[in-house]
Amino acid sequence: MTKIIDKKSAEIGLDAIQDFFFPQRCLACSARAEAAAQLCTTCLALLPRCRNCCRRCGLPLCGIESPHSCGQCLRNEPAFDSIFAAYWYEAVPRQLITALKYSAELHYMPTLIRMFEACSPNIQEDSIFIPVPTHAARVRQRGFNANHEYLRALARRFPIRCDYGLLQRHRNTQKQATLNLRERKSNVRNAFTLRHHCDYQQVNLFDDVVTSAATVQEISRCLKAAGVKQVKVWSLARTKRVSNHS
Ligand SMILES: [Zn+2]
Numbered sequence: 001m002t003k004i005i006d007k008k009s010a011e012i013g014l015d016a017i018q019d020f021f022f023p024q025r026c027l028a029c030s031a032r033a034e035a036a037a038q039l040c041t042t043c044l045a046l047l048p049r050c051r052n053c054c055r056r057c058g059l060p061l062c063g064i065e066s067p068h069s070c071g072q073c074l075r076n077e078p079a080f081d082s083i084f085a086a087y088w089y090e091a092v093p094r095q096l097i098t099a100l101k102y103s104a105e106l107h108y109m110p111t112l113i114r115m116f117e118a119c120s121p122n123i124q125e126d127s128i129f130i131p132v133p134t135h136a137a138r139v140r141q142r143g144f145n146a147n148h149e150y151l152r153a154l155a156r157r158f159p160i161r162c163d164y165g166l167l168q169r170h171r172n173t174q175k176q177a178t179l180n181l182r183e184r185k186s187n188v189r190n191a192f193t194l195r196h197h198c199d200y201q202q203v204n205l206f207d208d209v210v211t212s213a214a215t216v217q218e219i220s221r222c223l224k225a226a227g228v229k230q231v232k233v234w235s236l237a238r239t240k241r242v243s244n245h246s
């Protein structure tokens with residue numbers, strides 16, 4: 001115990017010294033950052049946490065809805081069982097996630113993982129995590145697979161198992177962000193296949209950002225057809241609503 005306390009004190013001491021000589025800058029706004037967080041106190045305080053959401057689809061609930069499912073999920077049950085998103089896809093989370101994915105700012109990863117952890121996701125020990133797959137051509141173009149990198153980083157912080165090879169995106173679909181809701185659904189229809197036999201009872205799907213949920217819906221449909229009983233979706237960020245015309 002003494003050793004652990006000594007080690008922690010030494011780490012705090014080193015952080016303070018490092019902060020004095022080499023002050024860290026906030027990744028989002030360049031103001032002086034908290035030593036370990038890589039974000040300033042203002043940006044940390046303004047992080048848009050997802051609260052009071054439908055446990056099924058992760059969208060905000062209105063006052064009269066049950067705390068478990070929104071009216072939309074009750075009327076039209078999704079194929080996935082839950083969506084946990086840490087933040088709304090706006091402001092600082094959007095800025096950091098976008099920079100990591102499209103400008104290869106992989107050094108943002110520890111901050112994003114710490115932000116995810118700070119929302120206390122209730123992850124079961126030894127559970128199976130599967131990344132939402134990206135088409136091989138897009139991975140080649142970017143030089144890395146963001147969802148794989150996130151899961152590798154998560155697996156260092158949580159006692160989880162990852163199956164990187166189960167799902168394959170065999171069609172290079174258009175970027176979902178450029179499409180409206182109906183187009184998003186047809187864009188991902190039949191875009192995924194299972195590469196090997198799957199005998200998981202429960203699967204955790206990870207995607208950096210969930211927008212319309214059309215992609216995780218299609219994958220969940222595919223997994224459940226293969227015998228999976230429960231699919232939980234985890235993401236760093238969720239868009240609040242996607243209108244039919246967005
Ligand atoms: Zn800041």
Ligand SMILES: [Zn+2]
Nearest residue numbers: 054057070073
């Ligand atoms: Zn819902």
